[in-house]
Amino acid sequence: MTLRTEYPRPQLVREDWQHLNGTWQFDFDDDDKGAFDKWFAPTRSLSSTIEVPFAYQTPLSGINDPSFHDIVWYKRKFSVDRHWQGKRVLLHFGAVDYRAFVYVNGKYVGMHEGGHTPFQFDITEELNWSEEEVTVRVEDPSTDETIPRGKQYWIEQPAAIWYTRTTGIWQTVWLEAVDETRVDKVRWQPDLDRGEVILSFETKGSYANCVLEVDISFKGVKVVTDTIAVQERFTKRAYDLLNRNIFRTPFHHDGWTWTPENPNLFDVTLTLKQDDQTLDQLQSYFGLRKIHTEHGMVYLNNKPYYQKLVLDQGYWPEGLLTAPSDEALRKDVELAKAMGFNGCRKHQKVEDPRFLYWADRLGFLVWGECPASPSYSTDAVGRLTREWMEIMERDFNHPSLVAWVPLNESWGVPLVSHDRQQQHHSLAMYHLIKSLDPTRPVISNDGWELTQSDICAVHNYNHGEPEETDKYAYFKQSLSTKEHILRSRPARRGVYANGFSHRGEPILLTEFGGIAYRAGADSDSDKGWGYTSVTTGEDFLREYRRVIEAVYASQAIHGFCYTQLTDVEQEINGLLTYDRQPKCDIEQIRKINSLWHLTTITDPSFSGQE
Incomplete structure (x- = not known):
């Protein structure tokens, strides 16, 4: 049964498309002989599905094998709608971890390196317009510590904060029919202070005598026609x-903006025409x-906003990185x-665009x-640099995305505290992202x-067990003022690398908590992992x-990110179980989150009590 049939690119929707999700042929190639033996040939079948x-590491794949297999092959036969003849046919991959080599009808069409971003190939010339076949060879070096792998462990069995790997195709594969001349890229950059949105777009093919018709509407009322x-x-x-x-529509200015509380969106239709003939049409949206x-x-939107985020790893027991x-x-998002x-920090993962779509629609901040x-x-x-450039290309238009995090806890830059080369890498990533996205x-x-x-x-998990009152008092004091925070060394590391210091930027506590609680009859916290532990729902609250x-x-923290939304494999420190069941009354969590924060009460003597 095919579970993922929804349109995979919600920011740029075209009518002519078909997904290729479902049952494919499959094989492990542990001896790396498939390329030499021409497994990509149309006459060659693979041994499994x-x-x-x-x-392949997931139950939903039908294989559920967590062991190392660094080279895998996929094959699938498909047919292309004959009405697409005369158009260009694009083969899209949402994400393939880590290197993908793609063949159509036995002919090599290209490769892509990078496990978390989309890519496409024009396969028109390889089609025979009868039965077609796509073959994908994937390399995913299980122990290579120089590829961006996040929480995917380079040791075979998951442990502590490290999880089972994801190898191969893990987002939707799909076909799209387009004209030779078409809209190739679209970017929406809102400017709230001027009440504007800047549309940038690129065309592909011959654009002579072409016009782009732009229709922007808000809640069904057209506000721009150009x-x-x-x-x-x-x-x-x-x-x-x-x-x-303002005089043509009934909406007040404040009602036009996007916030988690009021996620207002503008809907857009872009129509590319040449000599009055429609060549391309796209549906899009943006938030002001x-x-x-x-x-x-x-x-x-020019008002202080206290971010109450939750760390979200984006793993599922039946699909790992792929939502079922x-x-x-x-x-x-709804839970x-x-x-x-009011948001999440999407941790060590470039999430499926469909998640960002729901964050846009439902009103949910996301740190990418x-x-x-x-x-x-x-x-x-x-x-890492190449992946980030592709991330920025894919995700710039989502209003829910409000921050970028290129590095985490000095992973991949273990000497950044003092090593100038690694500091330059950190600075380079910061400036690269700022150069691509100034917003x-x-x-x-x-x-x-x-x-x-x-x-x-800042991250700080040193709150201690309930009986460790001195440790909790120190934890509370270490967060109490800017001076205490900047002097703290919660992981025996300074808040800033040598040669750098605080320059007035907002201070947020972006990881803390991690309270382990196993819901249900088995409450033995030794069988799972967390920073501190409890055994009942009441104790958890x-x-x-x-x-x-x-x-x-x-007096100094202006937002937080609690660890974490769900349990993941051996980690049992989620607010929800791995299969998304609440561990306690979520209304009580909501009440605690709503107690107080610095932007609404300015009395520093306030204890946080209701």
Whole structure:
């Protein structure tokens, strides 16, 4: 049964498409003989089957084998709609971990390196317009510590904070029919202060005599209609959304903006025409919102905004990195919001665009992050840099995305505290992302040993067990003021790397908590992993409140990210179980999250009590 049939690219939707998810032929190639023996040939069948887009390590794949297999092959026969003849046919892959070599009807069409971002090939010339066959050879070096792998463990059995690997196709494979001349890229950049949105787009093919018709609507009311004469491959146009339309629409200015509380979106239709003939049509959307830092705080739409985030690893027991369904992605957003969180830090994962779609639609802040390489090398630098450029290309338009995190806890830069080369890498990633996206804050090294950064993001799990009152008192004191936070060394590491210091940027506690609790009859916390542990739901709520009160008592912290949303494999420190069942009354979590925060009460003597 095919579980993932929803449209995979919600920011740019075309009508002519078909997915290739479902049953594929499959084989391990542990001896790396498939290329030499021409497994890509149409006459060659593979020995097993797999359900795409689920990795072979998962139950939903039908294989469920967590052992090392560094080279795997896929094959699938398919047919192309004959109405697509005369158009170009693109073969898309949402993500393949880590290197993919693609063949169509036995002919090599290209390769892609990078396990977390999309790629495509024009396969028109390889089609025979009868029965077609696509073959994919994947390399995923299980123990290579220079590739961005995030939480995927380079040792065969998962342990502590490291999880089972994901190899091969793990996001949707799909076909798309397009004209030779078409819209190739679209970027929406809102400018709240001017009440504008800037449309940038690129065309592919011959754009002579082409126009792009732009229709922007808000809640069913058209606010912009424009026709752009396409005279260059790259075109930019700014649209005044508020001032010129205020007398034509019933909406007040404040009702136009995107926030987690009111996730207002503008819907867009882009139609490319040449001599009155429609060549391409895309459905898109954007949100009018601004995120920036000022006066030691984060501002959303020019108002101080206290971010209450939850760490979200994006793993599922039946699919690992791949959600079992689109509804599962939506449910994660809804559960987090029901617990009083207004966003998440998507940890060590480039999440499926469908998650960002639901975050846009439902109103949920997202911090975007890329899996880290365990080790530092020039190869690791190049690989991380290339992935980040592709991440920015894919995700820039999502209003829910409000921050970028290129490095985490000095993973991949273990000597960044003092090594100038690794510091330059941290700075290079910061400036690269800022050069590609001037609209969002960038956190240079979330946790500690920051270089230049727009947010001072600190991790501290030292709250202690309930009976460790002295440890808790020290934890609370270490968070109480800016001076205490900047002097703290919660993981025996300084908050800033040598040669760098706090320059007034907002201070957020971006990892803390991690309370282990195994729901159900088996409450033996030794069988799972967390930072501290409890054995009942009542104790869990009491502990959660205790650590949140320490955060809310701080005079310097302007937002937090609690660890974590769900259990993952051996980690049992989630607010939800691995299969998304609440461990306690989520309404009580919501009440605790709603106790107080610094932007609403300014009395520093307030204890955090209701």
